[in-house]
Amino acid sequence: MSLTKLARAKVQQLTPYQSARRIGGQGHVWLNANEAADSGEFSLNCERLNRYPECQPPQVINAYAAYAGVAPEQVLVSRGGDEGIELLIRTFCEPGQDRILICPPTYGMYAISAETNGVEVVEVPLTDTRQPDFDGIIARLDEVKIVFLCSPNNPTGDLVDQAGLVRLLNAAKGRALVVVDEAYIEFCPEHSQADLLNDYDGLVIIRTLSKAFGLAGIRCGFTLASPEVIGLLLKVIAPYPVPDPVAQIAAQALSDQGLVLMRKRVDEINRLKTELAGRLEQHAQVKEVFAPNGNYLLVRFAPGSEMFARMSRAGIILRDFASKPGLADCIRITIGNPAEMDAVLNVLQEEQ
Missing domain, CATH: 3.40.640.10 (Type I PLP-dependent aspartate aminotransferase-like (Major domain))
Structure with a gap:
């Protein structure tokens, strides 16, 4: 008997959440998970690692x-x-x-x-x-x-x-x-x-x-x-x-100090996002740029599959939302660092 049959019936029927890491891809510019381009530096004190932590520190x-x-x-x-x-x-x-x-x-x-x-x-x-x-x-x-x-x-x-x-x-x-x-x-x-x-x-x-x-x-x-x-x-x-x-x-x-660094990061992401949105709105294949309130832009291309493939060939991994209701031809682009945004812009500038 398959051990799967021992699992709850509901679990047997589930499809796992398709996170960016599970979907994966081949490339060197990862703009599919709405991650920040950096994390900053932190120090650790290892003296209490032998103790259980507080439930709510x-x-x-x-x-x-x-x-x-x-x-x-x-x-x-x-x-x-x-x-x-x-x-x-x-x-x-x-x-x-x-x-x-x-x-x-x-x-x-x-x-x-x-x-x-x-x-x-x-x-x-x-x-x-x-x-x-x-x-x-x-x-x-x-x-x-x-x-x-x-x-x-x-x-x-x-x-x-x-x-x-x-x-x-x-x-x-x-x-x-x-x-x-x-x-x-x-x-x-x-x-x-x-x-x-x-x-x-x-x-x-x-x-x-x-x-x-x-x-x-x-x-x-x-x-x-x-x-x-x-x-x-x-x-x-x-x-x-x-x-x-x-x-x-x-x-x-x-x-x-950490909050100052976070707000600097936000200012830079918002600046890069505004620049990208402006370029996208002028692009012949862009039908719609969605609301720019996160660290990403959702963009409707014509067609989305062709642009997604072009980005992928250039090693740029984005998130395709074409299968979601109302989001045909839509691709989400995480706002990365300036070099990563330049890579996206270079693909956009290629001959149609």
Whole structure:
């Protein structure tokens, strides 16, 4: 008998999330995973590596709370934002009974985490203006426990309208959590929804050090929520979710000096993004450049497959979203360093 048959039936049916690393590719310019082009330098003290780490390292919690403008009891640190997403589903959704709601096209891990935990997924697609369909979501609140929104949305880059979000939060009181994933908010910090946390107990915000902080490799994310929600998540999270070296690096990244370096990185990425967007808008094969609010640009080419192949032949690995609803011929380009952006521009300038 195949050992596969011993696995849960739901797991046997699952298709793994196709991360950039799993998809892979052949090339030398990797612009497919929305990673930063650098990480900075950090020091490590190895004296306590023989000890289990704190579940919630105070130096990290306090530093992130100060950075985000919330109280320490409103912060949970986890293994990337992805663990925060999964913890919310495991904490609030009964397998085989409850559902989450997503607004495709959006980040794929909301659905994967739900399906892995035996939780069904309700889809309410984005509107023609790529906003959440707030009327459609509100009409289905009695069917779901958690609504996941992404702002800036991955992969389209669009921001959630705050007026619509407030309307949803008022409708969702006592009925469902509303989660706003702000993994890319450092690239447009004035659009964060964190100022609503104290007014709405049902609002949860997901953050990460993977993007603007350039620390995707340490897997460190944050959940911002009411103390009540954080207390519930702490019942479910693993006893030692944050390795000591990760906590040390995170605390350094969140220091005054670390924040200065992060903001310099953001300024450079935003500058390169603006330059690339300008060049793309003048290109004959470009039909649309999507909202430029993250560390990436989603671009609709004519046709996308031909441009993707040209980039690949030049050793430039991008992310193809043509199979996603409403994103035919769309390719996502991570904003890398100047040399990597020059490589992209050189391919764009080639004879058609």
